[in-house]
Amino acid sequence: MDEQTKYMIVISFDCLASLDFERIKTLPNFQRVFQKGSYAKNVKTIYPSVTYPCHATIVTGNYPNRHGVVNNTLLQPGAASPDWNWYRSAIKGTTLYDEANKSHLTTAALLWPVTGKAKGIQYNLPEIFPNRPWQNQILVSLMSGTPSYQWELNKRFGHIRKGLNQPELDDFVLESTVHTILTKAPNLLLVHFTDLDTMRHHYGVNSEEATNALHRHDDRLGRILDALEESGRYEDTTIVILGDHSALDVNKAIHLNRIFLEKGLITVDAKGNIKDWQAYCNGCDGSAYIYLNSNNEKETKSAVKEILDELIVDPSNGVEQIMTGEEAGRRGADSACAFMVEARKGYYFLEHIQSEYLKEITQDDVWKNNKYMLACHGFSPEKLDYTTFFLMSGKGVQPNEIVPFMHLVDIGPTLASLLGLNLGQTDGQVIEQFIKANPVLVGK
Incomplete structure (x- = not known):
């Protein structure tokens, strides 16, 4: 047959x-x-x-x-x-x-x-x-x-x-x-x-x-x-x-680029548009890549690591795990990133620079802006x-x-x-x- x-x-x-x-x-x-x-x-x-x-x-x-x-x-x-x-x-x-x-x-x-x-x-x-x-x-x-x-x-x-x-x-x-x-x-x-x-x-x-x-x-x-x-x-x-x-339910959006802006790792023009960046959070919803664009890469990487280490201490900041690019590559992700970060359950990453670091998401937010969600993916496959x-x-x-x-x-x-x-x-x-x-x- x-x-x-x-x-x-x-x-x-x-x-x-x-x-x-x-x-x-x-x-x-x-x-x-x-x-x-x-x-x-x-x-x-x-x-x-x-x-x-x-x-x-x-x-x-x-x-x-x-x-x-x-x-x-x-x-x-x-x-x-x-x-x-x-x-x-x-x-x-x-x-x-x-x-x-x-x-x-x-x-x-x-x-x-x-x-x-x-x-x-x-x-x-x-x-x-x-x-x-x-x-x-x-x-x-x-x-x-x-x-x-x-x-x-x-x-x-x-x-x-x-x-x-x-x-x-x-x-x-x-x-x-x-x-x-x-x-x-x-x-x-x-x-x-x-x-x-x-x-x-x-x-x-x-x-x-x-x-x-x-x-x-x-x-x-x-x-x-x-x-x-x-x-x-x-x-x-x-x-x-x-x-x-x-997918996992979420109710808080993390705007990591806002902190990079405040720390001088991102600069903007008079209209608030990015004109230069040394570090940038590229969101994947439940996780995010952090890429560097700096002549002083070692110094910038150290500055970013310090920011992330401070955030991860407090669970309410929403960051669950920090990985190096090499560690991300071993998981099948992009090893060219400087870091990869994983959100805690209930949180996800957005790339906005003008929003506060954390934003509570409501159903009304979802109606007004398709960047906001009440559930998403992108998380580590190791999540329960x-x-x-x-x-x-x-x-x-x-x-x-x-x-x-x-x-x-x-x-x-x-x-x-x-x-x-x-x-x-x-x-x-x-x-x-x-x-x-x-x-x-x-x-x-």
Whole structure:
């Protein structure tokens, strides 16, 4: 019997976590996958556990310091809205979709992070947004993906969207996914839904709004499964459902750059804009990098270390741990930073320089400024109850296998193995327990 996977759909429900397991296993469409599915209830994410590094890890099998996407955003001190790692060029080495393309498999991606201008994706609607006053959403998307494909999707389903608002954005992605399954028949389809993540940011981890998003995701999953059945390719398809990170409730924002400003490590002009900096806190929500830009690096590093040592003494300052760049690198983060700091539970980092060091976050703050949140991620994967989730079913998958624990870096090699592809030497390994017949073993 040929167990080679012919078609694979990878559905990323952003912020789907182990804590959601008891709920989703009761939902009707998740149950359709669980019936013959195999899963890992606890998947250890990466550091920093933010969306873009996580999704780059999923398709490479490597940690951020190896694939190169070390944060959601670029280091752009003082920018009101820093650019994100939107483009495929940010990833070092190969990816699952590159290898699929090399093997003459048709690939498609819908709002999958870090896929802008990816040559290995035939049908590409990348996740990107206009970040300059003269830009608009349709134009930046068209320039970064597959124009004819995007034009077709926008013509058919563009009326569903309300900018980047949820749940309308995911509803647009859903209709685009169903259409792609029925008309393009891609061998590899990557889909990214963010409704749950958005609701947790805005309302909290266990909010009613987050629960409602899980139910909407179940409905979306049902539509996708129905489309696969309608296409006649259901039995030949491997269905993968995953999360990228968990989330923790927060109510205080740490503005470390405010202290750097007061200590003279950041200077501003008359309008309050940064004109020079010697040290800068580059936020990753629950953690942050601190980079240096100084001719007197040793002196600046010592000054920063003194500030951090003073803060960590008092738990109410919100700093839980201080790491050197070398220590951060050993955890898979960016070793080029001078320091990496971890927030205590209930706190997270922002880059603002004009705000006080600590700010209490209210629901009203969240409505007024999208920088403020009531839950976030980016924390160390060592935090308690902070694992994510992985489920797969269908072609090539050994049914009803339960793996107690795996790493996010294991996903890429496992999916590549099912497709008969080779990601080369990776940080992760194939979870062979999931695979009925293993065409090609990749990874370590």
